[in-house]
Amino acid sequence: MPLRSSGDCAMSGSRYLLDTNAIIQLLKGNPQLALLASKADFLAASVIAELEFLSFRGLSDADAALYRAFRARIWICDVPSDDPLFTHMVVEARKTFNLKLPDAIIAATARANDLTVLTADDHFKLLPPPWQVHFYPPLPPP
Numbered sequence: 141m142p143l144r145s146s147g148d149c150a151m152s153g154s155r156y157l158l159d160t161n162a163i164i165q166l167l168k169g170n171p172q173l174a175l176l177a178s179k180a181d182f183l184a185a186s187v188i189a190e191l192e193f194l195s196f197r198g199l200s201d202a203d204a205a206l207y208r209a210f211r212a213r214i215w216i217c218d219v220p221s222d223d224p225l226f227t228h229m230v231v232e233a234r235k236t237f238n239l240k241l242p243d244a245i246i247a248a249t250a251r252a253n254d255l256t257v258l259t260a261d262d263h264f265k266l267l268p269p270p271w272q273v274h275f276y277p278p279l280p281p282p
Contacts (some may be wrong), residue, residue: 155182156258156274157217159243160192164279165260167206173276176258184215186266188242217249226252233276237266247271 156177158166165173166275176185193199193207220226227249234240239247240263247267250257257264258270264273 153214154180154257155185155253156180157246157255158183158185158189158214158251159246159257159259159261159264161187161278162194162258162276163189163207167203168279170276170279173258175276178275182215182255183203183213184217184255185211186217186246187219188245188249192217192242208280217253219245219249224250231272233267239263239266247273249256252280 143145156162158177160188162173166177173206182277190211194204226248229251230241230244233244233247237244243261243263247257247264251271254272254275257267258276260276260278267273
């Protein structure tokens with residue numbers, strides 16, 4: 141059964157779960173990521189990515205406001221506390237593929253909801269099918 145949060149995260153078509161760097165890159169105006177997101181049937185983020193983004197020490201008030209406007213247009217998927225299959229997927233991603241805990245939760249959220257992680261982080265390359273990951277080119281550093 142798919143996870144639920146602000147709504148049902150499982151839908152048909154191109155469905156992406158943005159990891160934290162994808163949120164940052166999208167809000168910075170990465171044109172390739174913006175095009176991909178604009179063509180998506182469904183965009184979501186894990187509450188973990190949201191917490192990582194909002195807890196960044198250098199986050200400006202303007203960036204926080206931009207995120208709030210963006211958040212109103214996507215689904216935020218919660219972390220289920222009573223789903224042993226979800227817990228198993230997090231543990232598998234952490235132990236088998238050596239992902240950090242936040243990334244393991246993001247990957248498991250995508251898998252549990254039949255979403256594709258949208259990322260530029262190389263460590264997600266360790267995830268074989270049935271894990272779904274789509275990589276985009278990040279903007280060069282300023």
